[in-house]
Amino acid sequence: MATLSRDEVARVAALARIDLSPTELDRLAGELEVIVQSVTRVSEVATPDVPATSHPLPLSNVFRADVPVAPLDRDEVLAGAPAALDGKFLVPQILGEEA
Amino acid sequence: MSDTLVDYDEAVRRYDPVIGLEVHVELGTVTKMFDGAEQSFGDEPNTQITPVSLGLPGALPVVNGTAVEYAVRIGLALGCSIAPSCRFARKHYFYPDLTKNFQTSQYDEPIAADGHVDIELADGTPFTVAIERAHMEEDAGKNTHVGGQGGRIHGATYSLVDYNRAGVPLVEIVTRPIVGAGALAPEVARAYVQTLRDMFRALGVSEARMERGNVRADVNVSLRPTPDAPLGTRTETKNVNSFRSIERAVRYEISRQAAILDAGGTIVQETRHWHEDRGITSAGRVKSDAEDYRYMPEPDLVPIVCDPAWIEQIRLSLPELPAARRRRLTDEWGYAEPEMRDVVNAGALDLIEATVAAGASPAAARKWWMGELARTAKTQEVDLGDLPITPEQIGALQRLVDAGRLTDKLARQVLEGVLAGEGDPEQVLVARGLEVVSDDGPLLEAIDAALAAQPDVAAKVRGGNLGPVGAIIGAVMKATRGQADAARVRELVLERVQA
Structure with a gap:
């Protein structure tokens, strides 16, 4: 029986860069618990002879030929950028990591 | 702050180094891994971009078939077995070098696993490196950090991102821990990456130009007191991009870690950065939560099933x-x-x-x-x-x-x-006018002149004493400014004196 602790919810939230208040943590721990329970029930039904799938369609090997397509115009590319400079996306300073 | 270092020879006397390498190679396909934007090097920033490169909502990736074939070629050349079926996975992290907040990679189902590479050190010593896996993934965009001290990241006021490289197909090759190299560990690391570089070129899967970052290595190093002790804590030095640097980075880490262990300290499992200019590594982020990439199967891509007949066909076509x-x-x-x-x-x-x-x-x-x-x-x-x-x-x-x-x-x-x-x-x-004088006429003239000029020598030679014949030949060579064949001149001199 899987249970989801408040700490685990806090950790997952931190990994996803979601800032949650203590009240939200309490509420979500309860709500997520219901989801986890439901998934657990599905897992109980799945026997080893049922292969894991990552896709609902029985497809494999969907490939593209190595042929170029026209790229987007750069103005279009940068249209969605919060800020741009010299044709590049301008992002806030990056801390704690070097490229 | 500079690290305390132990003299290298001393370090490898006291500790047994174990290394591991993760080598990324950019595949030389025309287009990217999951979309039709062209690969480009040195193009204007953000000019080889499609909605897929940017991970825009609704944009769907489709696998580049050629990239898969190249990955299989690499896998086979590494002596790996090719997975009958494999999948892509999302590796989640937050960093603006990819817009999607995840990198499309492979996780528990790499396309190739369990191989080996035979390498040779500069002095001819053979060594075998065991390969754990080779998997496909996409490259990330390029960040430029602006402002702050010398453009380094700390103190940068902002960063600029070019996504031309985002989505370029990569194959990452991961070794098993390389044990038994001892003091030669740095040289093994270098020779291994060199061997891979040559292999990529021979396979025609990449130009493999180190200076363009086509081949990049992450270098893992750990020390243990003796070869039968369990593996020590490792550090991972990222993006070491020249053969010389790979060797130096391993050496540096061995000396640095030995100093810490000598002082009774413990090695922190962390990512480190290589500084080419100073020949040192420095601490990056500590591996903790950041390592939790929350991998999940990529729902936008279907599995790849490699038909055994197709694999055999590629195997036969390997150069x-x-x-x-x-x-x-x-x-x-x-x-x-x-x-x-x-x-x-x-x-x-x-x-x-x-x-x-x-x-x-x-x-x-x-x-x-x-x-x-x-x-x-x-x-x-x-x-x-x-x-x-x-x-x-x-x-x-x-x-x-x-x-x-x-x-x-x-x-x-x-x-x-x-x-x-x-x-x-x-x-x-x-x-x-350097041609050998092969016509005997001019040679004979020169020989006669030489014999006449050195009557004593000529007499001795005529008398059967061949010792001083060199003097005549020398004179002829000089007269013909070296353009005569000395062996032929000798023959002619002997003919002349015996006539």
Whole structure:
């Protein structure tokens, strides 16, 4: 029986860069618990002879030929950028990591 | 702050180093891994972008079939087994080098696993590196950090991102822990990556240009007190991008970690950065939560199923790999092992092969490239292959020698002319008037003159004392400015005195 602790919810939230208040943590721990329970029930039904799938369609090997397509115009590319400079996306300073 | 270091020899006496390498190679496909934007190097920023490159909502990736074929080629060349079926996974992290907040990679189902690479150290020592896996993934965009001290990241006020490289197909090759190298660990690391680079080129899957970042290595190092102790805590030095740096980074980490352990400290499992200019590593982020990438199967891509017949077809089409080629050429050319090693280390293998194809004997081709030309390259501080002379020209030069039209000495003068841009060997020979005097007439004239000029010597030789004949030959060579074949001159002198 899987249970989801408040700490685990806090950790997952931190990994996803979601800032949650203590009240939200309490509420979500309860709500997520219901989801986890439901998934657990599905897992109980799945026997080893049922292969894991990552896709609902029985497809494999969907490939593209190595042929170029026209790229987007750069103005279009940068249209969605919060800020741009010299044709590049301008992002806030990056801390704690070097490229 | 600088690290305390233990002298390298001392460090490897006290500890057994274990290394591991993750090598990323950019595949030389025309387009990206999951979309039709062209791969570009040096293009204007953000000009090779599609909605998929940017991960825009609704944009769907489709796998580049050629990239999969290249990955299989690499897997087979590494002696790996190719997975009958494999999938892509999302590796989540927050960093603006990809817009999606995840990198499309492979996790628990890599396309290739369990192989090995045979390498050779500079002195010929063989070593086998076991390969754990090779998987496909996409490259990330390029960040430029602006502001702050010297553009380093701390103190940067903002960063600029170019996504042209985002989505370029990569294959990442991961070794098993490399044990047993001892003090040679840095050299093994270097030779391994060099071997892979040569392999990528031979396979035609990448230009594998280190200076363009086509091949990048992450270097793991740990120390343990003895070879039978459990593995120590490792550090991972990221993005070491030249052969020399790979060797230096391993050495540095061994010396640094030994100092910490000597002082009774513990190694922190962390990512480290390599500083080419100072030859040191520095601490990056500590591996903790950041390592939790929350992998999940990529729902936008379907599995890849490699038909065994297709794998066999690729296996049969694999070109001869560098190591096999070296062995074959060593036999064919009759070189001794150390000779061949020198040739390979000098980067002369292709040049000699082309020279032999142009008609020179393997021995003559080696003599030119490893002798006169190697010296010239060294003096001019350029690579052999960058000298302004082609293997075809060397082949032509040697054919002139073989035909008796040039002596070795004259051939060197012709070579000089070719290197000076005076044209092909034949042109230089004519222009400089260097051809061997093969007509006996002028030689006989010179011989008669020499005999007349040195009557004492002439008398001795006529009397059957062949000792001083060299003096006559020397005089003839001088008179013909070295353009006579000394052996022929000797024959003629003897004929003359016996007549």
